[in-house]
Amino acid sequence: MGKIETLQQSILDKVQATGEAKVQALQSELADKLAQFKTRLSDQVNQQKDSFNRSQARQFEIRQQSLTNELRNDQLTHKQALLKEMIQGVAPLVNQQDEEEFVKLIRHVLKDINESQSFKLTLGQKSSDKLSQESRAALLKDYPNMEITEANEAGKSGFMLSQAGINLNYFFEDVIQELTPQLLIELEKLLQA
DSSP, X not given: OHHHHHHHHHHHHHHHXXXXXXXHXXXXXXXXXXXXXXXXHHHHHHHHHHHHHHHHHHHHHHHHHHHHHHHHHHHHHHHHHHHHHHHHTHHHHHTTSOHHHHHXXXXXXXXXXXXXXXXXXXXXGGGGGGSOHHXXXXXXXXXXXXXXXXXXXXXXOEEEEEETTEEEEEEHHHHHHHHHHHHHHHHHHHHHO
16 A cells, blocks of 8 residues: 555656646746736837827927027017118108209109100109209200199109100109018118128
C-alpha cells in the first residue's frame, strides 16, 4: 500500500507541479499582456494629451493671429481715416492761392484745349472770387472761343473746362477725391520709411 500512496503522491506532485507551472506560465503571460496593455494605454493617453496640447496650441495661435490681424486692421482703418481727413483738408488750402496763381493754373490747363473750337470755363462757387473782371477780360482776349460761365458750381473750388462734350474736371475736391487712393498709398509708404 505504501507504493500506491507513493505513486499517488508522485502523480499528485507531478500534476501539481505541472498545474503550478501552467498557472505560473499563465500568470506570466497575463502579467506580460497587462504590462503591454498598460504601455499601450499610457501611450494612448500620452498621444491624446499631445494631440490635445497641439490642438490647444493651434487654437491659441489662430486666435492670437486673429487678434493681431484685427488690431492691424483697426490701426490701418484709423490711420487711413486720419490720412483721408488730412487729404480732404488740402482743397481749402489749394483754394487759398491768390488770383495770379489761379489764373496761371487755368492758363496751364488751357494748353490742352483746342483753341480753334469753342469751349467753356465753369468756375466753382468757392473760387469765383479768384477771377476778377480784369483777369476774365484778359483770358477772353487770349482765348476768344472761350465762354466763362457765371453759373458757378455749388460748393466746389477750382474749375471745369468743357469742349465738344468732354469735361476736364479741375474742381479741387474732385481731383483730390480721385487722387486719394494713390495719395494714401504714398503717405503710407512715407510713414513706414
